[in-house]
Amino acid sequence: MTAHNLDLSYAQLDLGVRDESEFQLTSVSSTVTVTGPCPRCHGTSATDFPLGVVGSKGLPWKRDKALPPEKRSAVVADEVLYCECGFGHDGLPEGALFVGCGAYWRLKPASGSGT
DSSP: OOOOOTTOOOOOEEEEEEEGGGSEEEEETTEEEEEEEOTTTOOEEEEEEEOOOBOGGGOBOOOSSOOOHHHHHHHHTTOOEEOOOOOOOTTOOTTOSSOSSSEEEEEEOOTTSOO
16 A cells, blocks of 8 residues: 655646546445545545435435445446545645545446446
């Protein structure tokens, strides 16, 4: 595992499409969490994506078991992930929505994920 590069200055860089196998996708209740190293600074980044499912009477619906891998892949298929390593890289704009190096990317489903 490569160490977190704290010397990188903040820069908004599109890193394109990354293979999903570089990250861990987990699901709890009504959220899918993508965790793994930022492809630029290598700091650990974690992003939550709500499933957007609403139950009866507009109340949030909670799952009682985890989603299978192919369903997790479908939730994040069109999402953009941002570095959320939590380190204020030099040049991080004041009020930035994501504290990290500024990199962003999308995920390509891993082989055999069914998507």
